[in-house]
Amino acid sequence: MAIRIKNTRLCSSFFVMFLLLNVILYLYYDNDMSEKLTEFTEQCDETKYSPSNEHEEAINRKFCGKSECKFLFTYLQPEQETKANMHFRSFVKLAKALNRTMVLTNVGNSRINACQKFTFGFYYNVKALQKMFPDVKFITQKDFQCWSKKRRIKPNTEHVKILPGGKIQSMKLVTPYPDLLKTKSCLNRFGFKMDDQTVFKQFYTGQKSLESIKKQTKFSEFLINNLKTDVEILLTTHLVYYPLFSNISKPIPYSNHNFEEASKIINRIKPYVAIHWRMERAILDKLPECAEALVKKLQKIKESQGIQNVYLATDYPITGGTTQSQTFHLLTEKHHKAINLLNSTFNIHTWSSSKIFANLRNDEMIEKEFSGAGIPGIVDKLVCMDADYFLATPEGCGRAQSTYTTMIVNEREKSIELGVKPQLKNIVERW
Numbered sequence: 001m002a003i004r005i006k007n008t009r010l011c012s013s014f015f016v017m018f019l020l021l022n023v024i025l026y027l028y029y030d031n032d033m034s035e036k037l038t039e040f041t042e043q044c045d046e047t048k049y050s051p052s053n054e055h056e057e058a059i060n061r062k063f064c065g066k067s068e069c070k071f072l073f074t075y076l077q078p079e080q081e082t083k084a085n086m087h088f089r090s091f092v093k094l095a096k097a098l099n100r101t102m103v104l105t106n107v108g109n110s111r112i113n114a115c116q117k118f119t120f121g122f123y124y125n126v127k128a129l130q131k132m133f134p135d136v137k138f139i140t141q142k143d144f145q146c147w148s149k150k151r152r153i154k155p156n157t158e159h160v161k162i163l164p165g166g167k168i169q170s171m172k173l174v175t176p177y178p179d180l181l182k183t184k185s186c187l188n189r190f191g192f193k194m195d196d197q198t199v200f201k202q203f204y205t206g207q208k209s210l211e212s213i214k215k216q217t218k219f220s221e222f223l224i225n226n227l228k229t230d231v232e233i234l235l236t237t238h239l240v241y242y243p244l245f246s247n248i249s250k251p252i253p254y255s256n257h258n259f260e261e262a263s264k265i266i267n268r269i270k271p272y273v274a275i276h277w278r279m280e281r282a283i284l285d286k287l288p289e290c291a292e293a294l295v296k297k298l299q300k301i302k303e304s305q306g307i308q309n310v311y312l313a314t315d316y317p318i319t320g321g322t323t324q325s326q327t328f329h330l331l332t333e334k335h336h337k338a339i340n341l342l343n344s345t346f347n348i349h350t351w352s353s354s355k356i357f358a359n360l361r362n363d364e365m366i367e368k369e370f371s372g373a374g375i376p377g378i379v380d381k382l383v384c385m386d387a388d389y390f391l392a393t394p395e396g397c398g399r400a401q402s403t404y405t406t407m408i409v410n411e412r413e414k415s416i417e418l419g420v421k422p423q424l425k426n427i428v429e430r431w
């Protein structure tokens, strides 16, 4: 027997509350910034019911819309942001080929891996990613973690690692190392089954890198054919520094709040010359010359273009402490002198002098992100993309072959082609 609500006022107030709730839910899911940034603020309760197939299916339906879930969880990208961004897209392609839901691995400190504290949306625009891959389903690491914890019959896994070298396109089974992954790669945070019985596969790309599209295509086919498995979770990682798959789509766009912070800087200093000085791997004895040449170049641009402001994006630790790139170890007096020459000749603008993300900076955990390479690296990149004039590191003065610089250059080239940023006076020049 249905319960009839006779009181129409009560009924309409329920209706209003229902509407409000929907508006709140809509805002919560639609707004980039209102997305929870950290994983661990909200605990996901493990369920207490006794295991049964119906319960497992109900949990599955709640988290992946089907009675069975199939996930691809690339829990560790070995490189920093630009490269990690590229490799992440390779694995989305793999998820698509294998018909699996892709986990949006956490981010932080310029990395994409399960140990990081921020949700994927802190760096990247998830909606834009979804548009790039309309037929791939995504789930946040947090929801994935919650799903695995709520399951009483723990989901099974298979582990896959892709390595360079070895026999071309080969695969071997290796002795499982679940404990290492649990402690070192933070996989103990999840409630899935991974033990000495779990299948651990190791794939090899061959001695030479996958330099041709043909080789990449062959390798991806080999991979796909050997990964058609029924396990609920495919855990993947790799140590390959070149593209795994051919025809990789454009970079995953950064999330809106990064663009907003970059815009604040841009609007304050435009017109401006942006410099990307990736100092890692500079020839030390060349650094004084490099700084002098840059100063001269800037003076020339000021005269010829009439641009006064200078923005410096660099992996040099402009706020003190360690370098912005975790592969940049050798920081010397010569580096300091080079930056000082620049800084004493011009009034240099940086992400640090611009106090980016002022609204987030009173949280200790978030503040750590601003001493590292993560968010500052993203904002620097965006400011360089919009610069009236762009100068990049020449050979000898640092890492001239940088994917970070290349991403800026590609974006500037595209903007000029499309005519969308009329202020751009060049694509790139090495000083």
Ligand SMILES: Nc1nc2c(ncn2[C@@H]2O[C@H](COP(=O)(O)OP(=O)(O)O)[C@@H](O)[C@H]2O)c(=O)[nH]1
Residues within 6 Å of the ligand: 079, 080, 081, 082, 083, 084, 109, 110, 276, 277, 278, 312, 313, 314, 315, 324, 325, 326, 373, 374, 376, 377, 378, 380, 399, 401, 402, 403, 404, 405
């Ligand atoms: N803040 C900041 N970080 C940078 C800059 N250039 C490089 N980095 C950091 O150095 C690392 C570079 O790695 P990656 O993005 O893979 O590019 P690549 O190593 O130069 O090919 C990333 O963590 C960047 O955030 C810069 O101009 N500003």
Ligand SMILES: *[C@@H]1O[C@H](CO)[C@@H](O)[C@H](O)[C@H]1NC(C)=O
Residues within 6 Å of the ligand: 066, 099
């Ligand atoms: C992908 O999976 C769904 C359900 O999980 C299934 O309906 C569909 O046929 C699968 N597609 C392919 C290409 O395997």
Ligand SMILES: *[C@@H]1O[C@H](CO)[C@@H](O)[C@H](O)[C@H]1NC(C)=O
Residues within 6 Å of the ligand: 247, 249
């Ligand atoms: C590469 O990808 C684009 C879009 O993702 C597609 O239009 C194009 O046909 C692909 N090219 C090849 C050679 O696969």
Ligand SMILES: *[C@@H]1O[C@H](CO)[C@@H](O)[C@H](O)[C@H]1NC(C)=O
Residues within 6 Å of the ligand: 318, 339, 340, 343, 348, 350
């Ligand atoms: C440049 O010098 C000013 C002081 O004149 C200092 O506050 C700032 O941190 C320096 N910037 C860099 C990038 O070293």
Ligand SMILES: [Mg+2]
Residues within 6 Å of the ligand: 079, 080, 083, 327
């Ligand atoms: Mg790198």
